[in-house]
Amino acid sequence: MxxxxxxxxxxxxxxxxxxxxxxxxxxxxxxxxxxxxxxxxxxxxxxxxxxxxxxxxxxxxxxxxxxxxxxxxxxxxxxxxxxxxKGISPKPNKNKVTSILFSDYGERYLNEVIKKERKNPYNMILCLNNDIYPMLGNIALDQINVDDVRRVIWRKKDQGYDASANQVRGLLKRMFDYAMTLGLVPFNPVLSIPTRHIYKAVPRNRYLSTSEIRTYYTTLLNSRIYRPRKLGLLLSLLTLIRKSELLRAKWEHIDFEQRLWLIPETKADSATGHSREMVVYMSDQVIEIFKDLNTIAGDEPYVFVGRKSGTHISHNAFNTAQKSALSLTNIPDFTVHDLRRTASTHLNEQGFNSDAIEACLNHTMRGVRGVYNKAKYEKERTEMMKKWSDYIFSLIYEPNLIFFNKSKNIG
CATH class of the missing domain: 3.30.160.390 (Integrase, DNA-binding domain)
Incomplete structure (x- = not known):
């Protein structure tokens, strides 16, 4: 023995x-x-x-x-x-004359997996181009080791973006899983870096109180931040939509006469991986804000114009503006996404139909009620958005008369 x-x-x-x-x-x-x-x-x-x-x-x-x-x-x-x-050696083939570069494999994975599973691959492509390809793109796929993967992930952690680092880790793991399925690599190096060492999700419950709403938006609107960014952050609170949906807003989807804003693709549902279209019922105030933005955008296709013609602003544009305004106050930290929770919390406290609120958030109803309840709550949502805008403007309008009077009077 x-x-x-x-x-x-x-x-x-x-x-x-x-x-x-x-x-x-x-x-x-x-x-x-x-x-x-x-x-x-x-x-x-x-x-x-x-x-x-x-x-x-x-x-x-x-x-x-x-x-x-x-x-x-x-x-x-x-x-x-x-x-x-299957008769295949799990050891890397050191005698290979040629080996596929990670960037080339990434494009294959994008076409064969991501684009088939996700209706909108925008965030995945962004992650590949900004976080992964610059560090791994020119390395042979079968030569990438744990240290290479760790460098990519920890680059995001060192920048202070632990959640994003975990997303990078998740994408890399799925990519190497598929590479193993194809027989391109012997094992998955990402498995050596457990998620628990990168990021621990903490349930968020942050929302702004009435006084914080007044203070924050008074500070924001009176700051030197670019006007479209200010209006965008205000729209985020008024409409309850996600930041990603806001920054990709197009004029062709906004119908001023019907008072509707159609969002053809929203963030993919976590359960199904599929995106859903969404309709925003616009209040008087939201319409006037869009008219102000339309004057600034001119003939550009996007509401929030990027640095190059025909593009929208970057993913972090609203984050940067929000943090800049927040730094001028004594308000505890919050994110742009917390504005959705702020609106939802106040609307629930004010006694509005909870299903209508969830519809405005574009959340999928779970369980048996989700199967049978297909109501869109158009009437309730239209009235709720009107009263919500009236409420917010009752808090922030008077301290910001100069800001709002720079364009057509909103009130």
């Missing part, structure tokens, strides 16, 4: 109890066949997968423990064993 067969483990606790000895040794996973831990005299623990292919014994070095947990090592072992069963 070999030494490796004498020492078994099946839990993380048992692995932690494996100490360095005078000689290097290996321990065997009692659950996953062929999975071993190599323990050096300095206490370094590395995962190995031993297998037989074409009558020859081979060994694949997977990664280190605890960087790679027992659960993750077993998953990589299972994926590698699947390749071995």
């Amino acid at each position: 070999t030494e490796a067969e004498k020492i078994l483990f099946s839990t993380d606790r048992e692995i932690k109890n494996l100490k360095a000895g005078e000689k290097r040794y290996t321990a065997k996973d009692a659950v996953a066949n062929g999975l071993f831990l190599d323990i050096t005299t300095t206490g370094v623990k590395s995962w190995w997968y031993r297998y037989s292919l074409n009558g020859k014994q081979e060994r694949l070095v997977i990664g280190r423990y605890p960087d790679l947990s027992l659960k993750e090592a077993r998953q990589i072992r299972d994926e590698s064993a699947s390749l071995v069963a």
Whole structure:
């Protein structure tokens, strides 16, 4: 009986109890066949997968423990064993003359997976172009290791965007999962970086009180921030729509006569992955704000014009404007998205139909009621948006007379 067969483990606790000895040794996973831990005299623990292919014994070095947990090592072992069963070596082919660049593989993944699963791939493309390709694009797909992946993810974390870093990690994991399915890589290096070490989601409950609404918008509208950004942040509160839907607003979708704003594609539903169209019933104040923005935009197709003709403003434009205005106040931190929660909270407190509020938020109703309740609540939503705009302007209009009088009187 070999030494490796004498020492078994099946839990993380048992692995932690494996100490360095005078000689290097290996321990065997009692659950996953062929999975071993190599323990050096300095206490370094590395995962190995031993297998037989074409009558020859081979060994694949997977990664280190605890960087790679027992659960993750077993998953990589299972994926590698699947390749071995098909007669394919899970080890990288070092004799390959050519290897696909990550950027080229990314375009394949975009066309074969993302565009088929998501009606609007905008955010995914943005993530690839801004966060992933600049750092991994020119590296061969099968040569990308854990350190390469870690650099990409931690770049976002170091910028202070932990949630975005976790989104980058999620996209990379799915990309390497598909690459394994195609046999392009032997294992998924992203599995060595657990989500729990990147970002821990905290349920948000932040919303602005009545006094905070008055103070924030008085400060914002009297600041030197570009006027369209101010109006955009005001529209966010008045209409309850998401920031992504606001910045991509087009004039062709706004009907002043019918007092309707059609949003053909909204953020994809988390359950189905599909986008839904949405209708915003515009109040008098919202209409006048759009007319003001129309004067500024001129012949441009987008309501909020980007730096180049024919484009809309960047993803962070409203964030930057919001933070700039917030820094001029003593109001506790909040995000642009919290304006949706602010509106929802106040409307519920004021006794409006909760289903109509959810419809304005474009939320999908869950359970049995979601199956049978297909009402659009047009009448309730139209009246609610009118009263909501009246309420907000009763708070912010008088302190901002000069701002509103710079264009057609809104009131």
